[in-house]
Structures are given as C-alpha cells and as structure tokens.
Amino acid sequence: MYNAKAYAATSATSPLSSATIVRRNPTESDVQIEILFCGVCHSDLHQVRNEWSGVMPTIYPCTPGHEILGRVTSVGSAVTKFKAGDLAAVGCMVDSDGTCPACKEGLEQFCPNVTLTYNFPDKHLGGVTYGGYSDSVVVDERFVLHVPENLNPAGAAPLLCAGITTYSPMRHWGVTKGKKVGVAGIGGLGHMGVKFAHALGAHTVVFTTSPNKVEDALRLGADEVVISRDANEMAKHAGSFDFILDAISADHDINAYISLLARDGNITLVGAPEKPLQVAAFGLLFGRKSLSGSPIGGIPETQEMLDFCGKHNITADVEVIPIQKINEAYDRLLKSDVKYRFSIDMASLKSE
Ligand code: NAP
Ligand code: ZN
Numbered sequence: 001m002y003n004a005k006a007y008a009a010t011s012a013t014s015p016l017s018s019a020t021i022v023r024r025n026p027t028e029s030d031v032q033i034e035i036l037f038c039g040v041c042h043s044d045l046h047q048v049r050n051e052w053s054g055v056m057p058t059i060y061p062c063t064p065g066h067e068i069l070g071r072v073t074s075v076g077s078a079v080t081k082f083k084a085g086d087l088a089a090v091g092c093m094v095d096s097d098g099t100c101p102a103c104k105e106g107l108e109q110f111c112p113n114v115t116l117t118y119n120f121p122d123k124h125l126g127g128v129t130y131g132g133y134s135d136s137v138v139v140d141e142r143f144v145l146h147v148p149e150n151l152n153p154a155g156a157a158p159l160l161c162a163g164i165t166t167y168s169p170m171r172h173w174g175v176t177k178g179k180k181v182g183v184a185g186i187g188g189l190g191h192m193g194v195k196f197a198h199a200l201g202a203h204t205v206v207f208t209t210s211p212n213k214v215e216d217a218l219r220l221g222a223d224e225v226v227i228s229r230d231a232n233e234m235a236k237h238a239g240s241f242d243f244i245l246d247a248i249s250a251d252h253d254i255n256a257y258i259s260l261l262a263r264d265g266n267i268t269l270v271g272a273p274e275k276p277l278q279v280a281a282f283g284l285l286f287g288r289k290s291l292s293g294s295p296i297g298g299i300p301e302t303q304e305m306l307d308f309c310g311k312h313n314i315t316a317d318v319e320v321i322p323i324q325k326i327n328e329a330y331d332r333l334l335k336s337d338v339k340y341r342f343s344i345d346m347a348s349l350k351s352e
Contacts, residue, residue: 006019008130019063021063027140028079030140032075037153038131039067039188039342041188044066045333047062047119065134065344066092066116067159075141089147089160090143092296093117093143093299094140096113107298108143109296110295135346147306151313155315155318156309157316157318169270172294177201180203180240182206187336187338187341188340191316191317194206194217194220197221199314208227241261244268246268246270252277254269255283264289265287267289269292318340320342321342321345
C-alpha cells in the first residue's frame, strides 16, 4: 500500500478538502497511472451529497471522480496492453467478474459483480474504492483504456463518462443519417450527445433551459435549438423525433418530451435526478413510444468511442480548474453554469 494525495468529502454537507488515501501496490495484472486530468461529472456531486441514498448510499470519506486520464507509471508482470509512459484512461468501472454473460459480451456495466470506480466495496484493500480526484490510481488492465495521442488530454478525460454514456445509447438506438434526434440538457453529457449525434449524421435538435447556450449549441453541431421552457417552440416539434436523449440532472416534465416523439420513437434517460419522474401512461400508449435508460457503456464500446473521437477529433469543451476550485465548480453545476465540463488539472494537487 502507498499513500496518494486526494480530495474527499467527510459528510453529505461538508465541502471536499485535501485528504490522504491509500492505493494498493500494483499486482501482476495492474496498471499504475499518474493522473493528469479528471473530469467533474454531476454524478460526483449527487454521490458526494448522498442524493442517491436509496440506491447507492455514500460511504465517507468519499473521493469521487470517474473521468480519469493520465500517464502509466508502472505495470505488473502479466500486463500486456500497456507500458510505462502510455497515455491511459479509466472510467466508471475498475473491476467485474469477467465470467458472467454480460462480461462475456463486453457489457461489464451490467455485471452483477461490477466494481465502480468510487464508493464501491474494494476487493483488494477492504473499505470502498476511491475515485480520480487524486494524483494516482491502480487499476486492473482490463479496465484501462488507450487514449488516442492526438486528443487534448484535458478535453479527453470527460469522454470516459460523459462521452461513453451518450455514445452508447445513440449506437444502441440506431442514431444515424436520416434520423431526427433530440438532446435535452446541455451540460457535460448533453454537449457530448450533440457532438455525437452530429458526427453520426443525424438531424440534431438541442433542448435547453439556458438561452445563453443557443449559440454554443449551434457551434457544437446542433441543426436547431429549442428553449424548452417555451411551450410554443416545443409544440412545433410534436410527434417528430426518432430518438431523444434526456441528460437533465434535475426534476423536469418528461411528458413534454414524450409528446415530441414520432410513432415508435424512443426517449432514453441518462440523467439521474434525485427524485422519481412522473410519466403519463397515455403519452407512451398513443404512438407505441418507449422510455428507457442507459448506464455508461462496456469496455469494448468505450475503446470504440475513444477511437471514434480520435478519428473525428472529438473532445469535451472544458473549463480547466485547479482542484482547489472544486466546491465552487459544484455550486456552478447546480446553476447550469458549466461550459461544458470542468476538468481538474491534477498538477494542482502537488501544492496540497
Ligand atoms: P451537468 O453538466 O450539470 O448538466 C445538466 C444539465 O441539465 C444542465 O446544464 C442544464 O442544461 C440541465 N438542467 C439542470 N437543471 C435543470 C432543470 N431544473 N430543468 C431542466 N433542465 C435542467 O450534468 P452532467 O454531468 O451532464 O450529468 C447529467 C445527469 O446525468 C446527472 O443526473 C448525472 O448524474 C447523470 N449521469 C448519468 C450517467 C449514466 O450512466 N446514465 C452517467 C453520467 C452522469 P441546460 O442549461 O441546457 O438546460
Ligand atoms: Zn459520470
């Protein structure tokens, strides 16, 4: 075991502050990574503040962060895919059983024995796993990804959650040229959804509550932008969408979006608001519409997404912050004041 520098919260109401955590010494199948950047996901905030207490209660101290990008510093003797000096990344998962039907299909996110990157029982050290708001991490090579060297590292970190979480359902639901696709909520996830829908060739429509994001949405690849609080503007799109990605982090009226779906259209929730949403049955019945959800994505698809981003030069639009600004960044997330992902420069931890 060795000590790593980190930021952690000690309760649902305390700010994140400087902490020391322990990491395991690399085993033969492990990759040790010096973390350069870690994206700030709204899930980090939900978890730190114990907003998902019914499903995943938070164990304190909690070090979040699952958009991890860094350089490999050492590898175990059985590691074949990485060597010291490689650019490498880790997302929301750090382990799974590797033997269940989901794992065999490369859908580790559905493994009953998956280990998430933070706040999950740690098989090696006991206690819980600690995330990427830290200067180093040790992860089994099966859960370490290659990052194309042409991508800007600060902007590539968010691909590990915001990227795969939006790419995966778009691939699953057949987003392609000729489809009309909506993306609701232009934060970290939503802005990646816009980039992917556009890159996949769909007619892309953004729904936002923030009039000051309209110009950016067009720049990100939207063909049209709708202010979702304007009922008249919404009504113009009634019954016309093949697919809508709902990436909204807070309570909202999902029925307003269901009414915009065409027959057999689908709306997929990737946003995970604290409180249950109310769904009117008739909105789905008429038109045989479907409502579904999607969690992150499997390791093979995450690598596919990173390679797709390398080829199309896609990264997140980031505001790089020192770790000392993390509590301020959380406050801004709650005001939808993010353009469009905070990415923590981990060099800032050195002064702690
Ligand atoms: P974010 O950066 O904070 O963006 C959320 C966006 O939602 C805001 O920028 C805002 O967009 C919109 N919004 C916020 N409050 C709203 C309200 N009251 N009514 C309508 N719209 C509102 O969050 P994120 O990191 O993208 O995460 C979004 C959600 O996805 C979170 O709940 C997160 O936990 C969840 N998530 C799920 C997965 C998964 O595997 N499914 C993975 C990662 C994150 P506008 O300004 O455009 O309106
Ligand atoms: Zn996330």
